Amino acid sequence: MGDVENGVENGMENGEESMVENKVVADDSLTGVEHVAASKSLKGTHGSCLLWRDVAVTVKTKKGWFSGKSAQKKILDEVSGLVAPGEMLFIMGPSGAGKSTFLDALTDRIAHGAEGNITLDGVKVDQNLLVRKSKYVEQEDHMYASLTVRETLMFAAQFYCKEAAVRRPRVDETLTVLGLTEQADVKVGGLFVRGISGGQKRRLAVGTQLLALPSILFLDEPTSGLDAAACEHLIAYLRKVAKEFGLTIVCTIHQPATEVFMMSDRLLLLSQGRTAYFGPTAGVEGYFERLGYPCPELTSIAEHVIHKINGDFGEKEVVEEILDSWPSTKEYTKMQDEMREEEDLVSSKDQTTEKIRGRSYATGFASQLFTLLHRIFLNTLRNPLVLWMRVAMYCMLGLFTGTAWLLLDRVACNVVDFAGALFFISAFMVFMSISVLPSYIEERYLVMHERANGAYGVIVFNLAHSLVGFVMAFILALTAGSINYWLVGYNPEFGRYCFFILNLFLALTVAEGMMTLIASIIPILILAFAVAACVYGAFMVVMGFFIRLDNIGWWWRWMHYISLHSYSFSSFMINEFGGTEWPACPPVDGQPGTPAISGDQVLERYDYNQFNMWINCAILVGMVVFYRGATTLWQWKFHDARK
Numbered sequence: 001m002g003d004v005e006n007g008v009e010n011g012m013e014n015g016e017e018s019m020v021e022n023k024v025v026a027d028d029s030l031t032g033v034e035h036v037a038a039s040k041s042l043k044g045t046h047g048s049c050l051l052w053r054d055v056a057v058t059v060k061t062k063k064g065w066f067s068g069k070s071a072q073k074k075i076l077d078e079v080s081g082l083v084a085p086g087e088m089l090f091i092m093g094p095s096g097a098g099k100s101t102f103l104d105a106l107t108d109r110i111a112h113g114a115e116g117n118i119t120l121d122g123v124k125v126d127q128n129l130l131v132r133k134s135k136y137v138e139q140e141d142h143m144y145a146s147l148t149v150r151e152t153l154m155f156a157a158q159f160y161c162k163e164a165a166v167r168r169p170r171v172d173e174t175l176t177v178l179g180l181t182e183q184a185d186v187k188v189g190g191l192f193v194r195g196i197s198g199g200q201k202r203r204l205a206v207g208t209q210l211l212a213l214p215s216i217l218f219l220d221e222p223t224s225g226l227d228a229a230a231c232e233h234l235i236a237y238l239r240k241v242a243k244e245f246g247l248t249i250v251c252t253i254h255q256p257a258t259e260v261f262m263m264s265d266r267l268l269l270l271s272q273g274r275t276a277y278f279g280p281t282a283g284v285e286g287y288f289e290r291l292g293y294p295c296p297e298l299t300s301i302a303e304h305v306i307h308k309i310n311g312d313f314g315e316k317e318v319v320e321e322i323l324d325s326w327p328s329t330k331e332y333t334k335m336q337d338e339m340r341e342e343e344d345l346v347s348s349k350d351q352t353t354e355k356i357r358g359r360s361y362a363t364g365f366a367s368q369l370f371t372l373l374h375r376i377f378l379n380t381l382r383n384p385l386v387l388w389m390r391v392a393m394y395c396m397l398g399l400f401t402g403t404a405w406l407l408l409d410r411v412a413c414n415v416v417d418f419a420g421a422l423f424f425i426s427a428f429m430v431f432m433s434i435s436v437l438p439s440y441i442e443e444r445y446l447v448m449h450e451r452a453n454g455a456y457g458v459i460v461f462n463l464a465h466s467l468v469g470f471v472m473a474f475i476l477a478l479t480a481g482s483i484n485y486w487l488v489g490y491n492p493e494f495g496r497y498c499f500f501i502l503n504l505f506l507a508l509t510v511a512e513g514m515m516t517l518i519a520s521i522i523p524i525l526i527l528a529f530a531v532a533a534c535v536y537g538a539f540m541v542v543m544g545f546f547i548r549l550d551n552i553g554w555w556w557r558w559m560h561y562i563s564l565h566s567y568s569f570s571s572f573m574i575n576e577f578g579g580t581e582w583p584a585c586p587p588v589d590g591q592p593g594t595p596a597i598s599g600d601q602v603l604e605r606y607d608y609n610q611f612n613m614w615i616n617c618a619i620l621v622g623m624v625v626f627y628r629g630a631t632t633l634w635q636w637k638f639h640d641a642r643k
């Protein structure tokens with residue numbers, strides 16, 4: 001199967017061949033068995049040989065909340081087999097048979113790992129190897145709703161295809177073969193925009209990974225939600241690509257029509273986590289006939305075998321008998337022989353068994369950064385939740401507070417009102433950053449999926465995300481901040497206005513950083529909202545507006561120092577009051593007047609005279625770095641493909 005490096009090179013370099021050629025290499029008249037034999041001649045052309053021996057997965061199940069006892073449950077039991085380049089393997093079985101678990105085991109996505117031995121061209125499978133050689137199409141579609149079908153494919157091509165020249169033709173061909181040409185300029189769609197249908201999304205998801213032409217393609221139920229014609233068309237195309245490039249395709253599928261079923265070369269039938277059959281798809285009918293379960297007339301063979309191995313609704317004894325028979329059949333012996341042959345072939349070669357370290361990407365750091373920036377900017381401009389709704393909310397808030405305080409006289413009796421306006425701006429505008437949580441949580445799954453497929457690294461994503469976030473925060477600070485500043489009638493010095501905008505920008509940037517961290521740690525939206533609201537509430541209490549630092553209980557005083565509000569609010573106050581004079585207010589309606597007061601005395605009253613607004617800015621910059629860095633670290637450590 002070639003050494004590791006060659007395998008990696010093949011995976012990447014051969015992937016640059018044109019997909020445009022329309023010849024079907026595989027002879028459609030071949031039977032499933034002959035397909036297997038024919039595809040062997042393609043070994044090594046592009047794809048990889050995947051071999052799994054005695055794969056088992058055991059999970060711990062809790063017996064009860066209070067018993068504290070846990071039991072072990074085997075959800076996959078000694079499953080073995082292999083699939084060669086150019087072949088398409090279907091994994092089928094009744095619901096709960098273990099198909100998804102098996103696919104997770106093959107792709108090293110089980111958190112505590114799977115037992116047994118899984119190799120790709122003789123090299124033990126792990127995440128680094130898979131990122132280099134495979135692509136995985138998940139059951140759920142993760143795509144930006146605001147991008148069109150063509151843009152979605154083009155961005156995928158920019159991540160996965162090394163040579164720029166092949167990207168456009170490959171996208172065009174993918175659109176054609178997936179029947180999406182007419183929808184090319186339609187948005188994927190989501191909450192705000194109606195877009196393509198669920199079945200079209202499924203095809204698009206397959207297309208984004210297929211155009212990478214990986215050595216091996218894993219698909220978890222790619223046909224769910226597709227009508228019969230779309231299903232047949234998609235599987236026929238996958239088969240064609242498999243034959244043409246020697247690509248290995250492993251796919252779970254739910255009861256396909258006979259024409260689709262017969263397109264696969266090999267079939268793995270699972271029931272209760274055990275093998276009911278493994279071998280050529282065309283051989284399964286004869287196999288069940290020999291076991292005494294011939295396929296009745298007018299019943300599709302796929303329907304028949306799934307029915308026979310369904311322990312939930314079928315005859316349990318029959319299922320047990322079929323599963324117990326498997327190790328004593330000639331198909332089992334043939335599979336073992338084939339596996340041994342493959343293992344001998346691999347071990348006889350000069351195989352590099354050294355573990356592959358680190359991930360490799362089809363494109364470099366700069367290209368990934370540019371593509372991500374482009375995509376995040378497009379989504380930011382088009383997705384109303386990300387920018388426009390926030391701009392509208394912030395401007396309305398700026399306008400409302402501005403008109404409530406409208407051009408207030410800058411006199412001693414209004415000092416508290418000015419401080420109140422500054423508190424509201426620094427606390428509430430920051431608080432509203434929680435509105436980004438829904439889009440960040442949605443994006444989290446897309447990024448995890450793309451990273452697991454080797455599109456880009458965690459650092460480059462967070463860099464691009466931060467840069468776009470900075471621009472967004474600046475737009476919000478400039479628009480809402482300016483409206484508010486001139487309506488309230490703060491200090492009219494231009495320098496102080498500029499600092500006000502800078503300070504608001506930094507506060508919003510820190511807040512956005514906090515939200516990215518919360519969205520990374522907590523995937524449940526309502527919980528993320530609750531945590532963010534609690535943190536902001538606590539930060540507001542200790543910021544020094546309601547209660548001075550010295551009066552805060554010592555057990556909460558530390559929080560004053562980690563609250564972004566402490567720094568942003570004190571800077572707003574210093575900027576507004578520092579070095580200013582506030583004239584006295586005369587008595588009105590029998591109420592005593594207020595003597596003149598200096599701005600520095602105001603700052604002393606709030607304990608802000610010991611703060612320096614430039615040091616505050618530096619601390620806020622430090623907080624941005626901290627939150628963005630912590631998000632990057634968290635995603636690197638915990639957002640991998642493993643479940």
Ligand SMILES: Nc1ncnc2c1ncn2[C@@H]1O[C@H](COP(=O)(O)OP(=O)(O)OP(=O)(O)O)[C@@H](O)[C@H]1O
Nearest residue numbers: 059060061075093094095096097098099100101102
């Ligand atoms: N972490 C777990 N703890 C306990 N049981 C689990 C766990 N993961 C999976 N299972 C059980 O293992 C069995 C196989 O699950 P799996 O999702 O792999 O089945 P499947 O064949 O893909 O089903 P479907 O076709 O319905 O998606 C199921 O009975 C499931 O309940």
